[in-house]
Amino acid sequence: MTRRLLAVLALALAVAAPAAASEQNPTLPELERELICPTCHETLAASSSPIADRMRAFIRARISAGDTKSEIKGKLVDQFGESVLAAPPKSGFNLLAWVLPLAGIVLAAGVVGFLAYRWSRNRKAEEPGPSANGRFSLDPELERRLDEELARYDT
Amino acid sequence: MPGRVRIALQAAAVLVVALLIALLGWKVLNPEEAPDAGRTAPGFTLPHLNTDEQVSLASFRGKAVVLNFWASWCGPCKDEAPLLESAWNRYKDKGVVVLGVDAQDFDVDAQRFVDRAGITYPIVRDKHGSTLGHYGVTGFPETWFIDAQGRIVGEHVAGPLTEGDLERNIRIALGEPA
Numbered sequence: 001m002t003r004r005l006l007a008v009l010a011l012a013l014a015v016a017a018p019a020a021a022s023e024q025n026p027t028l029p030e031l032e033r034e035l036i037c038p039t040c041h042e043t044l045a046a047s048s049s050p051i052a053d054r055m056r057a058f059i060r061a062r063i064s065a066g067d068t069k070s071e072i073k074g075k076l077v078d079q080f081g082e083s084v085l086a087a088p089p090k091s092g093f094n095l096l097a098w099v100l101p102l103a104g105i106v107l108a109a110g111v112v113g114f115l116a117y118r119w120s121r122n123r124k125a126e127e128p129g130p131s132a133n134g135r136f137s138l139d140p141e142l143e144r145r146l147d148e149e150l151a152r153y154d155t
Numbered sequence: 156m157p158g159r160v161r162i163a164l165q166a167a168a169v170l171v172v173a174l175l176i177a178l179l180g181w182k183v184l185n186p187e188e189a190p191d192a193g194r195t196a197p198g199f200t201l202p203h204l205n206t207d208e209q210v211s212l213a214s215f216r217g218k219a220v221v222l223n224f225w226a227s228w229c230g231p232c233k234d235e236a237p238l239l240e241s242a243w244n245r246y247k248d249k250g251v252v253v254l255g256v257d258a259q260d261f262d263v264d265a266q267r268f269v270d271r272a273g274i275t276y277p278i279v280r281d282k283h284g285s286t287l288g289h290y291g292v293t294g295f296p297e298t299w300f301i302d303a304q305g306r307i308v309g310e311h312v313a314g315p316l317t318e319g320d321l322e323r324n325i326r327i328a329l330g331e332p333a
Binding site for chain 1: 164226228229259260261262264282283284
């Protein structure tokens with residue numbers, strides 16, 4: 001149990017450490033992927049528009065000044081609005097954009113699970129059970145046809 | 156599956172499809188395109204570039220408005236700024252307002268542009284680009300002319316203005332023969 005707990009903690013640290021480093025020391029390429037050019041609505045990484053060039057220059061200057069990733073994004077949101085973010089912030093109404101897909105997946109999994117359970121239960125109910133001698137009995141029509149076929153071989 | 160569950164799922168599916176159709180219909184009926192001449196100009200209230208004072212288009216009712224959308228990184232905007240400034244100086248005492256809307260820009264860049272071009276007509280900042288959709292702006296510069304009753308008049312000039320464009324459309328906005 002303790003080993004498992006330690007493994008989970010180690011995994012959490014392995015994931016959290018790069019995220020914290022990225023927040024404190026952001027790079028231009030990662031911010032280019034997380035920000036949208038307001039004129040062409042592509043990521044900065046994919047845009048060569050004049051305002052995208054200007055935004056890259058701004059980001060370089062803010063990285064040199066020691067701003068964190070959140071601070072740089074906050075300053076760009078102040079200038080261009082939240083539409084400049086490639087992913088909506090995880091707060092307020094925008095939280096719905098994160099929660100709804102997960103809720104949809106959970107709901108869909110629940111519906112599929114429920115339907116699969118019902119289907120398998122119905123199938124079990126329809127399947128013939130073993131007869132008194134412990135053997136499964138055939139459908140009477142199938143049994144009749146089988147007898148006919150066997151009778152043909154016998155003759 | 157029980158009948159009630161099946162009906163509930165079918166009703167949910169129909170509701171989702173109906174919502175998607177309603178959304179499609181709304182987008183078709185409310186396209187983000189240039190308003191026609193004769194229609195009331197879409198209203199807005201935006202902060203002044205220098206003072207943060209709120210400026211509304213409605214506050215200019217009773218005057219002809221030259222509404223110019225621009226950004227500091229736009230080359231043709233630099234070329235037409237002296238024409239707009241000149242028109243502002245000639246017509247401001249004759250019931251005409253030149254109103255610049257700066258969008259998709261940095262505050263500091265917009266201010267530098269205004270200082271370098273010696274612009275004295277009012278400039279508002281549309282940080283979120285909310286007016287662009289209402290006016291169907293697809294690039295910079297774009298200019299609209301609005302009469303004293305707040306209606307779109309004359310030509311919608313998509314691209315740099317000429318002296319002739321300005322004179323002709325200001326006269327139309329003032330209700331004078333072009």
